[in-house]
Amino acid sequence: MQLLQALREATGPLHRRLDDAVSAQPIETLSGYARFLSMHAEILPAVEDWLLRSRDFATLPEFRDRLRTxxxxxxxxxxxxxxxKMRDMSFLNDESSVVGICYVLEGSRLGAAYLCSLLGKSDATLPTAFLRHGSGRSHWKTFLAWLTEQDRSGLATGQAVFSARQVFDSYLKALLEQDNNRKRVFGTS
Incomplete structure (x- = not known):
């Protein structure tokens, strides 16, 4: 799993920063959950729309069933x-980006299962179609099998890492901009 390891190592610090930023507001609250969903809504529709136009994405098992928009x-x-409003995702311009993007999205699905369990332990009555999407399916397992069949050349791995980092960075920027806008509107720090 050389490609998986390269993606994990290259995106680990960004992934941790994003997780920390998301957890800055409790997901079990309406405002924290709305913030989380809004962050995804700035990124996910554009990413999934681009993926649907990609011939490489169509090789991923059950590719249409993975879409969560x-x-x-x-x-x-x-x-x-x-x-x-969706963010500028103009970095989505190379077929070899599919691997890195799918890595982030499928990993997000694993994180969603954890967040759903947090909501289940709380008194929150929030809609969870997004968090529950694909539960009971083996999306991560089939993604990993698909990943082993992908181009592992230096160029392809570099592009996969670049695109994965760009997606993580886009999520992080969306969340931080939401927080900054909220501070300006409500005058909080």
Missing amino acids: DALRRDLSALKLPMP
């Missing part, structure tokens, strides 16, 4: 929250 929209709608 509709579940995200349902949860935002249930909370009466608008879809935020």
Whole structure:
């Protein structure tokens, strides 16, 4: 799993920063959960739309079943929250980006299962279509099998790492900008 290891090592610090930023507000609260969903809504629709146009993504088993934008929209709608403006994702321009992007999205699904368990332990009654999407399926296992079949050349690995880092960075920027906007509006620090 040389490619998986390269992705983990290269994205680890960004992944930890994003996890820390997400956990800065309790996910079990309406504001924390709305913040989390809004962050995803700035990124995920554009990423999944791009993936659907990629021939490499179509080689991933059950590729259409992995898409979570509709579940995200349902949860935002249930909370009466608008879809935020999508971020510029112009770095999505190379077929070899699919591997890195799918690594982030499939890892996010694992994280969603953990967050769903936190919500289940709380008194929160929040919509969880997004967090539960794909539960009971073997998406991570089939992703790992697919990953072993991908190009592991230096160039392809470099592009996969670059795109994965860009996706993590986009999520982090979306969340931090939300927090900064909230501070300006509400005058909090």
